[in-house]
Amino acid sequence: MAKEITPREKDYARWYTDVVTRSTLADYSPVKGCMVIRPHGYALWENMRDALDRMFKATGHVNAYFPLFIPKSFLSKEAEHVEGFAKECAIVTHTRLKGVEEDGKRFVVPDPDSRLEEELIVRPTSETIIYAMYAKWIQSWRDLPLLINQWANVVRWEMRTRLFLRTTEFLWQEGHTAHATHEEAIEEALTILEIYRKFAEEWLAIPVLTGTKTEKEKFAGAVTTWCIEAMMQDGKALQAGTSHDLGQNFARAFDLKYQTREGNWEYAWNTSWGVSTRLIGALVMTHGDDDGLVLPPRVAPLQVVIVPIWRNDEQQRATIAAGRELLAKLREAGFRVTLDERDNVNPGFKYAEWELRGVPLRLELGPRDLEKNAVMAVSRLDRQKTSIPFDDLPAKVGELLDGIQAAMLERARKFRDERTREVDDWAAFEREIEAGGFLRARHCGDRACEEEIQEKTKATVRVQPDGEPDDPGPCVHCGRDAPRRVVFARAY
RNA sequence: CGGGGCGUGGCGCAGCCUGGUAGCGCACUCGCUUGGGGUGCGAGUGGUCGCCGGUUCAAAUCCGGCCGCCCCGACCA
Numbered sequence: 001m002a003k004e005i006t007p008r009e010k011d012y013a014r015w016y017t018d019v020v021t022r023s024t025l026a027d028y029s030p031v032k033g034c035m036v037i038r039p040h041g042y043a044l045w046e047n048m049r050d051a052l053d054r055m056f057k058a059t060g061h062v063n064a065y066f067p068l069f070i071p072k073s074f075l076s077k078e079a080e081h082v083e084g085f086a087k088e089c090a091i092v093t094h095t096r097l098k099g100v101e102e103d104g105k106r107f108v109v110p111d112p113d114s115r116l117e118e119e120l121i122v123r124p125t126s127e128t129i130i131y132a133m134y135a136k137w138i139q140s141w142r143d144l145p146l147l148i149n150q151w152a153n154v155v156r157w158e159m160r161t162r163l164f165l166r167t168t169e170f171l172w173q174e175g176h177t178a179h180a181t182h183e184e185a186i187e188e189a190l191t192i193l194e195i196y197r198k199f200a201e202e203w204l205a206i207p208v209l210t211g212t213k214t215e216k217e218k219f220a221g222a223v224t225t226w227c228i229e230a231m232m233q234d235g236k237a238l239q240a241g242t243s244h245d246l247g248q249n250f251a252r253a254f255d256l257k258y259q260t261r262e263g264n265w266e267y268a269w270n271t272s273w274g275v276s277t278r279l280i281g282a283l284v285m286t287h288g289d290d291d292g293l294v295l296p297p298r299v300a301p302l303q304v305v306i307v308p309i310w311r312n313d314e315q316q317r318a319t320i321a322a323g324r325e326l327l328a329k330l331r332e333a334g335f336r337v338t339l340d341e342r343d344n345v346n347p348g349f350k351y352a353e354w355e356l357r358g359v360p361l362r363l364e365l366g367p368r369d370l371e372k373n374a375v376m377a378v379s380r381l382d383r384q385k386t387s388i389p390f391d392d393l394p395a396k397v398g399e400l401l402d403g404i405q406a407a408m409l410e411r412a413r414k415f416r417d418e419r420t421r422e423v424d425d426w427a428a429f430e431r432e433i434e435a436g437g438f439l440r441a442r443h444c445g446d447r448a449c450e451e452e453i454q455e456k457t458k459a460t461v462r463v464q465p466d467g468e469p470d471d472p473g474p475c476v477h478c479g480r481d482a483p484r485r486v487v488f489a490r491a492y
Numbered sequence: 493c494g495g496g497g498c499g500u501g502g503c504g505c506a507g508c509c510u511g512g513u514a515g516c517g518c519a520c521u522c523g524c525u526u527g528g529g530g531u532g533c534g535a536g537u538g539g540u541c542g543c544c545g546g547u548u549c550a551a552a553u554c555c556g557g558c559c560g561c562c563c564c565g566a567c568c569a
Contacts, residue, residue: 013563013564014563017562017563028561028562030560030561032560032561084568085568087567087568088567088568125569154569156568156569158567158568158569161562165569166568166569170569172569219569238569239569240569241569242569274569275569276569278569307528309527309528310527311526311527311528312527315527316527343527345527345530346526346527346528346529346530346531347527347528347529348527348528348529348530348531349527349529349530349531350529350530351528351529351530352529352530353530355529364528366527366528367528368528369528376528492569
């Protein structure tokens with residue numbers, strides 16, 4: 001049916017790229033490793049951003065904006081942090097270009113006279129600049145907690161790129177907080193983790209596991225990294241968001257101290273947390289099918305498309321007129337909806353195109369429907385048809401959209417649970433990991449052991465799930481004592 | 493950074509081996525037709541064949557160099 005999309009079975013990576021580009025979410029740009037987020041993709045991001053922003057604000061956070069550039073010296077202040085990011089930073093060395101001529105051709109080169117004394121780093125993340133500012137703003141216990149978020153772009157010069165999943169520049173939010181006690185900081189990190197979980201499941205219909213990262217996988221500079229981890233349709237894991245307890249690592253590095261009620265000076269406790277446009281990639285790979293995108297109604301840029309159907313001029317006038325009324329009524333009710341009045345393509349073409357772009361609900365409006373004073377609603381999820389009398393209109397559309405939203409989460413959860421299994425011995429692990437999905441196995445927690453597992457199988461510990469009872473036994477790889485099971489998978 | 497592939501109208505490709513004035517599909521424009529799952533027919537618009545150099549009467553095609561992008565791996569959200 002679908003033209004031009006590689007089926008998932010044939011080549012999952014190609015399918016992903018096809019869906020992202022053909023559905024007009026994004027396109028490759030002339031800049032290596034960088035993508036253009038097109039209006040459809042950006043509208044999706046805006047909806048995600050707005051929902052998250054409300055959740056952050058409801059829990060006491062405020063937005064601010066910090067500079068794109070970071071003095072080089074800042075980045076070297078926290079040892080682990082440098083180690084983690086040094087290899088992927090873009091560096092600004094000059095501030096001017098200069099025209100030169102060679103072989104009769106003109107081009108530009110950096111003007112040697114404009115070389116910067118202290119080079120600037122294009123932020124890969126903003127911990128350093130933000131905690132430098134916090135050190136200036138915080139003196140007293142009364143200044144705490146400080147709960148700031150920023151919506152920004154960051155640059156990480158990675159070797160491989162994949163639309164939305166890994167690009168040189170990407171959009172994200174990064175929260176940075178300062179607290180008087182470690183307990184409070186941990187509570188903050190967990191509050192955010194819960195927001196991420198809720199957002200992923202209730203808005204994106206992506207079921208996630210929550211828990212901590214191992215030493216090997218945690219953020220460079222963190223004491224503890226919590227994450228939400230999702231499973232894509234090819235069985236690979238995708239880290240969808242992280243929340244870090246930074247302890248006093250950055251406070252010490254940037255001399256971020258406050259005076260206690262008792263008059264002593266103490267280092268503050270920090271957290272940082274973020275989700276990025278990578279979530280769009282997660283959305284595509286969790287719900288998409290061989291016909292294209294499938295978007296959850298709550299974040300879909302368009303929730304409903306009305307397609308009028310006619311055979312002659314009179315019917316064209318009638319169905320478009322009815323369509324416009326319908327459009328107004330649904331907009332009034334708060335739905336994101338459009339009417340496809342184009343007369344140069346036939347209905348079948350429109351169906352295929354709107355399905356490709358992931359619109360959850362289509363309302364077909366033809367002569368047969370007009371006779372009955374009804375529209376035919378078709379779900380993007382399963383193409384199930386429901387005839388809706390005009391009189392039931394805004395309400396019934398809301399019900400159908402809610403139903404699609406719930407069914408998407410349900411379907412994704414079932415998919416994940418069916419591909420999650422327990423393994424207890426190494427032979428089973430090596431065999432099962434080839435089939436993809438999540439493997440729940442015991443692990444000793446030793447970093448070297450985890451690295452060996454990765455070398456042998458490309459699998460890593462994705463998450464050490466929260467809130468699970470102890471289940472002691474031998475490590476699946478080395479046989480040493482392990483307290484409980486963790487989740488292994490190959491990851492993006 | 494290692495391995496592979498590709499640069500030819502807006503997009504996807506053929507032509508290259510065996511040199512002889514550039515072709516197909518889609519898209520676009522116009523007309524008719526059709527319209528409840530990507531209608532059909534006809535007429536058009538649009539390209540210094542990635543760049544530089546060489547061989548030749550003649551280069552998209554052969555030779556040399558350069559540039560760019562994509563895919564796969566290691567690193568990463």
